Amino acid sequence: MLISQNWLPFSTTFALYISSLVILIVVIRKYLVKTYGRDPRLVRFAETIPGPPESSVFGSYADFVYGKDSLSKATEYLEKYGHLYKLWFGKHLVVGLSKIEDLEVVFMSSKLLGKPEMFHPFHDFWGDGLFTASTDVWKKNRKKLTPAFGNNRFGRYTIHINDKTHQLVRVFENLVDGAEFNLWSYLPHLSFDIIAKLMLNEELGWGNTLATKFHQSMAKGIQIGFERMCLPWLHMKMISDFYFKKHINQLLTNIHELPKKILNDKLSEISSEIILHKAKANEILAQDIPPKSFLASAYELLDEGYDEKVVYDEIINIISGGTNTSASMLSFFLLAVAIHQEIQDRIYDELYQVFGDRDRDADQDDIRRLPYLDQVFKETLRRFTLVPFVMRGVQEDCKIGDRIFPAGTTIMVSLAGVHFNPRYYPDPWTFNPDNFTADAVQSRPKLAFIPFSVGARNCIAQNFAIMEIKLILIALLRNFSFHTTTTMENIKLNMAFVIDNVNGYNVSVKRRIKKPSYFHAETK
Numbered sequence: 001m002l003i004s005q006n007w008l009p010f011s012t013t014f015a016l017y018i019s020s021l022v023i024l025i026v027v028i029r030k031y032l033v034k035t036y037g038r039d040p041r042l043v044r045f046a047e048t049i050p051g052p053p054e055s056s057v058f059g060s061y062a063d064f065v066y067g068k069d070s071l072s073k074a075t076e077y078l079e080k081y082g083h084l085y086k087l088w089f090g091k092h093l094v095v096g097l098s099k100i101e102d103l104e105v106v107f108m109s110s111k112l113l114g115k116p117e118m119f120h121p122f123h124d125f126w127g128d129g130l131f132t133a134s135t136d137v138w139k140k141n142r143k144k145l146t147p148a149f150g151n152n153r154f155g156r157y158t159i160h161i162n163d164k165t166h167q168l169v170r171v172f173e174n175l176v177d178g179a180e181f182n183l184w185s186y187l188p189h190l191s192f193d194i195i196a197k198l199m200l201n202e203e204l205g206w207g208n209t210l211a212t213k214f215h216q217s218m219a220k221g222i223q224i225g226f227e228r229m230c231l232p233w234l235h236m237k238m239i240s241d242f243y244f245k246k247h248i249n250q251l252l253t254n255i256h257e258l259p260k261k262i263l264n265d266k267l268s269e270i271s272s273e274i275i276l277h278k279a280k281a282n283e284i285l286a287q288d289i290p291p292k293s294f295l296a297s298a299y300e301l302l303d304e305g306y307d308e309k310v311v312y313d314e315i316i317n318i319i320s321g322g323t324n325t326s327a328s329m330l331s332f333f334l335l336a337v338a339i340h341q342e343i344q345d346r347i348y349d350e351l352y353q354v355f356g357d358r359d360r361d362a363d364q365d366d367i368r369r370l371p372y373l374d375q376v377f378k379e380t381l382r383r384f385t386l387v388p389f390v391m392r393g394v395q396e397d398c399k400i401g402d403r404i405f406p407a408g409t410t411i412m413v414s415l416a417g418v419h420f421n422p423r424y425y426p427d428p429w430t431f432n433p434d435n436f437t438a439d440a441v442q443s444r445p446k447l448a449f450i451p452f453s454v455g456a457r458n459c460i461a462q463n464f465a466i467m468e469i470k471l472i473l474i475a476l477l478r479n480f481s482f483h484t485t486t487t488m489e490n491i492k493l494n495m496a497f498v499i500d501n502v503n504g505y506n507v508s509v510k511r512r513i514k515k516p517s518y519f520h521a522e523t524k
């Protein structure tokens with residue numbers, strides 16, 4: 001009796017121990033399968049596609065994330081695997097595409113408008129704004145916000161862009177004949193000030209505490225999002241939450257302070273604008289009124305049944321979309337023409353033909369009269385493809401080329417793969433504005449140049465960005481010549497949403513003598 005009494009508790013404890021262990025193993029296994037288990041349909045589809053070597057659990061992230069920069073990566077994959085290749089990021093199958101015929105199908109398909117599931121770490125920061133909104137929300141928001149980027153607003157925008165650029169010209173005056181400085185210390189400030197003024201009607205300098213907090217937190221948030229998307233051990237929610245949750249909440253609090261303040265400051269202004277537009281629409285008001293602002297359009301999303309968070313999200317998206325893109329483009333352009341002085345001379349000669357030595361500001365008509373500036377502008381967007389890849393999620397099976405892409409695949413359209421395809425650009429690593437002479441453009445398919453992406457989910461601000469950046473370039477190049485000790489070989493691009501040069505954009509400036517280059521040649 002005694003023996004059996006001692007033995008029974010032991011056996012019960014042992015049984016309990018074993019069954020708990022079994023349950024734990026089952027739960028862990030289920031969790032791991034849910035986190036990393038690959039859909040057999042995706043696995044079978046992937047077997048037909050070439051790609052870099054991968055371990056079965058973690059995928060090809062190491063090659064992608066820790067390899068070369070994104071432009072080199074895009075061209076390396078193109079050379080090794082052609083226009084279709086696969087990468088596994090944990091359980092996510094990513095298929096890279098750069099054949100123009102395939103891209104046409106992707107961009108024109110109304111079923112391929114959604115962002116992929118693996119993008120969800122960015123949803124924390126961009127929320128239901130255009131970058132990460134689900135397709136249904138995106139459709140409503142995009143329709144509402146598109147008019148804010150219409151050409152009918154550009155006349156008013158031109159005045160403010162020129163005004164803000166004058167302020168930068170005054171800062172550069174103090175740097176004339178000095179040492180090299182990094183353009184990046186100035187250009188994001190300018191593009192942010194312009195977006196704040198034009199889209200949000202706020203005079204928010206970069207140095208403003210809320211703005212600084214916003215930019216620092218957003219940069220950190222994007223970095224965390226990128227790590228959570230690419231590094232498979234962070235696909236485990238409990239690990240990801242353990243490392244980042246508190247931090248992400250703090251970053252979000254910092255980020256939201258700015259749109260909250262803007263809405264607070266501008267609420268009565270927005271309400272009056274909306275009332276005015278309603279009166280005009282109902283023909284109660286006869287006089288002409290300015291087109292609706294971005295802020296009023298975003299605020300009207302509340303009529304669609306959303307709460308204020310969606311307005312914050314769109315403000316956050318527009319600042320994110322409009323700051324580093326323009327600043328990177330300006331920086332790469334000025335660095336490239338500082339390296340290629342003969343190209344800079346030719347741009348100035350063209351500017352001199354249009355403006356002579358007068359001081360008047362540039363406008364829309366002037367932009368149209370500067371074809372060589374346009375060639376260099378496009379070559380900068382090609383050679384330094386700012387957004388090298390765009391992602392789309394396949395929500396239902398779809399045919400691209402002769403393959404059926406199963407639901408659940410992530411499509412990675414390689415804009416850089418197109419821009420570095422030797423078939424369209426014979427010497428793709430050379431910076432050569434002649435790639436964009438009228439004849440050269442005519443000889444290529446239209447989709448061979450797609451820096452702003454194409455189709456319904458392209459850059460909402462494409463025309464605005466071109467106008468803004470050209471006006472700034474015209475003002476800077478009319479006042480200064482740019483010089484550098486950097487060479488094309490020193491430019492090292494890093495992997496990010498908008499590429500940037502890890503070595504900075506170091507230039508020195510000289511005051512422009514307002515005479516064309518042939519005048520200097522004759523007086524030598």
Ligand code: HEM
Nearest residue numbers: 130321322325329386387390451452453458459460461465
């Ligand atoms: C040279 C400058 C720029 C380039 C090369 C560029 C490029 C792009 C590209 C490729 C996309 C598509 C991304 C995707 O499909 O995932 C995009 C989207 C977007 N861009 Fe730009 N962009 C530039 C400037 C701007 C500016 C100045 C703004 C704001 C004022 C802006 C706001 C946006 C927004 C909000 C989206 C999301 C559109 C949507 O999903 O409906 N971009 N941009």
